[in-house]
Amino acid sequence: MSSTATLTVRDIIEDPAKQVVDYGAWQTGPVPASKFPLRKQKRLKYSHTWSWRVIKFESVQRQFLVLLVLNAEIGAFSARLAIKMGDDWAIICTHELHLSHKNWHCHFVSGDVNRTNPGYLRDKENTVYFPSGGKEIPCTIEFNVTLTNAMQIAARRYRFEVPDQAEMDL
Amino acid sequence: MGYAIVSPFLWLDDGPVTFYGRVEGGQIRFEDSGDTLVQIEDAIDLGSEARLQTVRDLAGSHGLIFDEADNAFRSQWVPIDNSDAAIFSFLSFMNRIQDVTMLTREKVEHSFRDDLVAAVQEFFEGRADVQERAAIAPDHGEYVTDVLVTAANGRSAAIYAATSEPKALEALLSAELIQREGMRNVTPFLVYEDLLASSVSKRTRTRTINHDILRLGDWSGGKREIVSKVQTALGSIAA
Numbered sequence: 357m358s359s360t361a362t363l364t365v366r367d368i369i370e371d372p373a374k375q376v377v378d379y380g381a382w383q384t385g386p387v388p389a390s391k392f393p394l395r396k397q398k399r400l401k402y403s404h405t406w407s408w409r410v411i412k413f414e415s416v417q418r419q420f421l422v423l424l425v426l427n428a429e430i431g432a433f434s435a436r437l438a439i440k441m442g443d444d445w446a447i448i449c450t451h452e453l454h455l456s457h458k459n460w461h462c463h464f465v466s467g468d469v470n471r472t473n474p475g476y477l478r479d480k481e482n483t484v485y486f487p488s489g490g491k492e493i494p495c496t497i498e499f500n501v502t503l504t505n506a507m508q509i510a511a512r513r514y515r516f517e518v519p520d521q522a523e524m525d526l
Numbered sequence: 527m528g529y530a531i532v533s534p535f536l537w538l539d540d541g542p543v544t545f546y547g548r549v550e551g552g553q554i555r556f557e558d559s560g561d562t563l564v565q566i567e568d569a570i571d572l573g574s575e576a577r578l579q580t581v582r583d584l585a586g587s588h589g590l591i592f593d594e595a596d597n598a599f600r601s602q603w604v605p606i607d608n609s610d611a612a613i614f615s616f617l618s619f620m621n622r623i624q625d626v627t628m629l630t631r632e633k634v635e636h637s638f639r640d641d642l643v644a645a646v647q648e649f650f651e652g653r654a655d656v657q658e659r660a661a662i663a664p665d666h667g668e669y670v671t672d673v674l675v676t677a678a679n680g681r682s683a684a685i686y687a688a689t690s691e692p693k694a695l696e697a698l699l700s701a702e703l704i705q706r707e708g709m710r711n712v713t714p715f716l717v718y719e720d721l722l723a724s725s726v727s728k729r730t731r732t733r734t735i736n737h738d739i740l741r742l743g744d745w746s747g748g749k750r751e752i753v754s755k756v757q758t759a760l761g762s763i764a765a
Binding site for chain 1: 528530532539541542544545546557558559560561563564565567568571573593596597598
């Protein structure tokens, strides 16, 4: 598949031949551009209350990163799926849970991900909210995301293989 | 221990403004969710000193600590039973900091240029003639600098603020003209707000650094140094 052929988030999620290149390791504080180059030379300025980890995989002849960010104090977790577009990276899906509103939900690029504007946490021009419904809906489930299960949650959403915890660097 | 506090106000990501109340020994302090800068920088780059100063000023005016090393905003510790003023102040800050995303490049560039012109005017007032947006020479009216300083000895400094790629190229063009026509009394200056984090391309920055006669200044390195360089170029400036 060429980089310009139409590609949807569903195509990527349903690809059974994903190859995980790197599972990363949990760290805290800012996310350096060398790990997640969303903004070229610039890091993502998280405080030390956030833990993060980056998973790299290949699928449909493209490169992907999944950025996991977790703040247990505030009750917030996101798994952001980014695709490499030339020299840039674009986030095409964010699967998240916050105590502040809603339950599990996704913000994802509807249609061809190749038209996503790179460099943004959320390309508001092309992103839709799922499941639909008002953001005033409260979160009614317990926030149970931890450093131990965050990877499995992301792996279930984006359908990549995860080895046993014993084989992984926490 | 503490509390995750959900407010009725909207945040930049369309969710509610959420923050944290950290409790220790009967006292509480309020902290942002720790990703405020991540969200703001999705809209604008806080790399410029002017924008970052706006954030610092805003935090300071609300009595908050902006921990730049940890990318976090925190209130002072207050008794938990007497924290109403602190919580409202923190919420006010969380609402107002979202407006930083409306600081367009043009507004910030304008602010830096204005600051540069004001500093030059202040330093040389009564000691040299300072003109804003003036031609580098009467017979080259199309070469307009941001500020032109002319000393009584006839020497002048043509100062450009490197607010954009075209502005840096304009300074290079003026320097070429000055060199080609042997205008020995005019010294061209190009002042970057932050040389290392400038929006001017690396290639153009390199060209400005290597130019034979174009003098450079770095605003983030100190405005005193810049006016001193201009003063040196003008030589004796006694009016």
